[in-house]
Amino acid sequence: MAKARIRFGIxxxxxxxxxxxxxxxxxxxxxxxxxxxxxVERGVRNISIxxxxxxxxxxxxxxxxxxxxxx
Amino acid sequence: MAKARIRFGIxxxxxxxxxxxxxxxxxxxxxxxxxxxxxVERGVRNISIxxxxxxxxxxxxxxxxxxxxxx
DNA sequence: GTGTGACTTCTAGTCCGTA
DNA sequence: ATACGGACTAGAAGTCACA
Numbered sequence: 472m473a474k475a476r477i478r479f480g481i482x483x484x485x486x487x488x489x490x491x492x493x494x495x496x497x498x499x500x501x502x503x504x505x506x507x508x509x510x511v512e513r514g515v516r517n518i519s520i521x522x523x524x525x526x527x528x529x530x531x532x533x534x535x536x537x538x539x540x541x542x
Numbered sequence: 543m544a545k546a547r548i549r550f551g552i553x554x555x556x557x558x559x560x561x562x563x564x565x566x567x568x569x570x571x572x573x574x575x576x577x578x579x580x581x582v583e584r585g586v587r588n589i590s591i592x593x594x595x596x597x598x599x600x601x602x603x604x605x606x607x608x609x610x611x612x613x
Numbered sequence: 614g615t616g617t618g619a620c621t622t623c624t625a626g627t628c629c630g631t632a
Numbered sequence: 633a634t635a636c637g638g639a640c641t642a643g644a645a646g647t648c649a650c651a
Contacts, residue, residue, distance in 0.1 A: 475595040475605050493614060504646055509615060517590045517644065519625085524546040534546050535606040564633060575627050580634065587625070590644070617651080625643070632636085 475538060479523065480514040482537040486530045487512075501529035546609060548585040550594065553608040555583040557601045572600035 487497050494512075498505040502525060510516040511526070518526075527534040558568050565583075569576040573596055581587040582597070589597075598605040 475598075476591045479591060495614075504648095505614095506616080506648080507646065510617090513616080515617090517592045519588045519590050519644070520547045520550060520594065521588045522645080523591065527546075533609075533611055535609040535611070538604075538606040538609065540604060540606070566633080577628080577635085578626055580636090581626090584635085588644090590625075593626085615651100618649095620648085621646090623643100623645070625641100625645105627639100627641080629639085630637085632634100 476511075476517060477514040478540070479518070479537055480512045482539075483508075483526055483530065484512040486532060486537070490530070497526075497529060501525045547582075547588060549611070550589070550608055551583045551585040553610075554579075554597055554601065557603060557608070558583075561601070568597070568600060572596045 483497075487494070492500075494508045495505045497503075498508050501508070503522060507516065508526075511518050511522075523537070524534055527537055530537070554568075558565070563571075565579045566576045569579050572579070572593075574593060578587065579597075582589050582593075594608070595605055598608055601608070
């Protein structure tokens with residue numbers, strides 16, 4: 472249990488670093504709060520599908536890509 | 543917006559029908575409530591990642607599979 | 614630029630019923 | 633076997649001050 476949100480958080484962070492964005496920049500682009508982004512990346516938040524989609528769109532990746540078991 | 547939860551709901555329903563399970567059976571296997579399953583399948587609920595994972599495990603599919611754009 | 618705890622508001626999620 | 637409604641409780645959303 473709670474494996475998916477760990478993987479998701481790691482994927483978001485990897486992609487954000489790849490784009491060389493700060494959490495603050497991703498926050499602005501996704502419409503979410505800066506601290507919330509950080510919490511999601513660390514897997515401490517049980518994020519909902521709507522917010523996952525907002526992040527995926529901001530990161531310009533399909534949502535399924537952020538949940539792949541390998542990555 | 544809210545496209546992902548529609549796709550997710552459809553995928554869950556398709557897979558459940560494929561397994562020939564009732565909503566009630568999926569509810570028992572996933573540990574979620576029967577009425578909630580129905581709402582998720584219809585896309586009226588903004589489900590969290592932990593529960594998405596619970597459904598994916600009950601349905602014996604990787605979570606990413608339930609979110610694919612095509613399917 | 615990020616991590617963390619705490620806080621309030623709002624909705625996810627349950628449980629009852631009826632159809 | 634599923635949809636839908638109301639009422640309720642647990643927990644996510646969203647924000648902040650401070651490290």
